Each structure stands twice: as C-alpha cells, then as structure tokens.
C-alpha cells in the first residue's frame with residue numbers, strides 16, 4: 001500500500017513529538033555505582049522511576065569514591081551539556097552550587113517537609129544559600145570492619161574490641177594462612193582506612209581538629225604520627241597483590257574466605273548481601289576498634305543540574321521526590337548497605353548491621369560525634385581531600401622514611417592545598 005507524502009510527514013511528526021515527550025521525561029544520571037551490590041541498589045531507583053513513567057539514561061563512570069565520575073562531570077558541564085542528575089558527595093555539591101550550576105528543589109522539599117526529617121548534618125551539604133539543591137539518598141559511614149565469621153570461628157577469635165585485639169586477630173589469621181586484611185591499593189581506599197585509624201587513635205575531637213579544622217598542630221602531632229604507625233602495621237597484613245585492586249574485589253576476598261577482615265565503608269555490606277551472605281551468620285560488622293561511639297559519615301546525594309526545559313525540571317523534581325520517599329529510602333538502603341537519609345524511617349526492614357548503623361548514627365548525632373568522612377568529601381573541600389590522599393597513599397606505599405616524616409608532609413600538603 002502506497003502511503004502519501006503527507007501521511008509520511010504526519011507519521012514522522014507524531015513519532016518525533018512522541019519521542020521528544022518521552023525524552024522530556026527521561027533523566028540522564030551520572031554515577032559510579034558499578035559493583036554488584038551498587039548496581040542492585042541502583043535498580044531499585046531505576047524501577048521506581050520507570051513505574052512513574054520516568055526513563056533512565058544511564059551514565060555510569062566506574063571508579064570507587066567517585067573521582068573519575070567528577071572528572072567526567074567537569075567535562076560535560078564545560079561542554080555546556082550537564083547530566084540531569086549526578087551522584088555527588090558533600091563538599092563537591094557545595095562547590096558546584098557556588099558555581100551556580102545546580103537547580104532549585106525548594107518546591108518539592110517544602111511540599112514534602114524535607115526540613116523536618118533530613119538530619120542537619122546532611123542539610124549542610126544538600127542546601128546552598130538556604131535553597132535545596134540536591135536530594136540525599138542515604139548515609140554511609142566509613143569506620144567499619146567486615147569480618148569472615150567462619151575464619152574467626154575456626155581460629156577461636158572473638159570480635160576484636162580494642163586496637164591491640166584487632167592486630168592480634170590479624171596476626172592469627174596470617175599465621176593460619178589467611179590474608180589478614182583484604183585491601184585495595186587505590187588512594188581513596190587508603191584514605192578510607194585512614195578515617196577509622198585516625199578516629200581510633202585520637203578520638204572524635206582529634207579527628208575534627210585535624211580534618212575539619214585543619215589544625216597544623218593536630219596534623220603534625222604525635223597522635224597523627226601514631227596513626228601513621230598504625231597504618232604501617234596494617235600494611236603488614238595486606239597481600240602482595242593489593243595494589244590497584246577494586247574495593248569490591250577485596251570484599252570478595254572476605255566473602256569467599258580468602259581474607260579475614262576488610263576495613264571499608266558500609267557499601268561493602270551491599271557486596272556481602274549481593275553474594276547471599278547474612279550478617280551474624282556469614283560475616284560480622286563492627287566499628288574500627290577504638291572508634292566506637294563515633295561515626296565518620298558520607299551521604300550519597302543526587303545533585304540536580306540546571307536544565308533548560310520545564311519537562312526536565314519536572315523530571316528532576318519527580319526523581320528527587322522518589323528518592324526522598326520513605327518507601328524508597330527503605331528499599332534502596334536495605335540493598336545498598338547504607339542507612340536512610342530520613343530520620344522518620346523504621347529500621348524494621350534492615351538487617352542487624354543496618355539497625356546497628358541507624359542506632360549509632362542517631363546516637364553520634366546526639367553526642368556530637370557524627371563527623372564528616374575525610375576520605376569521602378565530607379570533612380573538607382576536594383583540594384584538601386586530595387592533598388591528604390596523596391600523603392596517606394604515599395606513606396602506605398613506603399615513600400616516607402618514617403611516620404614522623406609522613407605527619408610532617410601532611411602538615412605541608414594541607415597548608416599548600418588551602
């Protein structure tokens with residue numbers, strides 16, 4: 001059957017319009033959630049949005065901690081083509097907001113009462129100049145240890161409650177032929193360990209003086225020297241192939257019984273769950289010994305960039321609303337290993353580690369021991385964070401003659417980065 005030119009044009013016009021309308025509802029999302037557990041959690045968001053008719057254009061940029069993602073973002077914004085929404089941490093959100101690059105979520109935030117349910121510690125990053133500019137998805141924390149329970153049981157080891165007990169347990173695992181500490185030699189991961197080690201060595205006030213106040217007296221103190229010495233002790237318990245390993249492969253070493261422990265943020269729990277493992281049965285979760293009572297947190301947020309069309313802004317608001325819904329906050333965080341960004345969500349659906357994390361977060365917020373993670377962009381701006389990364393990873397790789405030299409280098413590097 002011959003179709004007249006007019007009919008063809010009409011059909012093309014309808015198709016173009018339909019496609020345009022469909023694209024108007026799509027959100028292009030830049031993120032770095034590429035591991036098994038992360039992808040499983042992300043699917044919860046994709047399916048939630050699809051159920052509302054919002055399409056997902058995926059822009060994954062692999063690389064734990066998000067440094068590669070932030071580099072890709074800078075290129076997109078420089079080209080005048082920002083994604084609709086971007087996974088972002090702490091001070092990076094504030095920096096982009098200061099550049100005027102982010103949109104305004106006040107309407108949905110006010111309609112849904114975010115002010116009353118999002119903790120002040122998260123609002124400090126999710127708002128700029130009084131306006132909501134991103135939607136907090138969760139609260140992770142970094143001062144966790146993950147342990148293979150089978151190995152501890154086999155060796156008759158109780159969960160360590162002090163630094164010395166932890167070192168003894170690491171040694172016992174090594175003596176029995178296991179890898180003591182599963183680690184991954186990338187700068188952000190060395191720094192993630194350093195969060196918990198500094199907290200364990202000096203306590204919350206010291207951590208805050210060093211990484212939030214950037215007090216040179218703290219950064220170069222004997223306490224910081226002792227923290228670097230503890231890093232040297234941990235360096236002795238990693239396997240020869242740790243350098244450059246991705247964090248989730250270190251988690252897999254604990255999951256499969258090759259290694260006894262991993263010090264990592266609670267996104268690692270997402271890998272254990274994704275492998276079908278149960279807390280208390282297959283693995284243990286506990287705070288870095290000596291850091292109990294404090295929490296070094298990092299919240300994943302989706303920062304909404306300035307977009308040109310009303311339809312795109314509507315899709316951003318719908319995505320922000322979906323992220324902040326109590327139902328999503330439960331469904332996503334149960335899988336991700338984090339805890340909800342809202343304080344009015346029941347812990348009923350969470351496993352023992354999740355419930356412990358929620359209780360400790362609330363207690364730390366109350367006690368003033370809830371501290372922004374240095375390693376994950378919640379203690380200071382990127383330039384300072386990266387300066388600390390450089391010194392910590394250089395030290396972990398034996399580039400300083402002593403812990404004293406590392407602490408002195410830390411003072412210099414932080415001063416130069418401000």
Ligand code: GAL
Nearest residue numbers: 063064065140267298300376
């Ligand atoms: C953190 C992020 C987590 C997880 C982790 C490993 O910065 O908050 O959600 O992605 O990096 O990549």
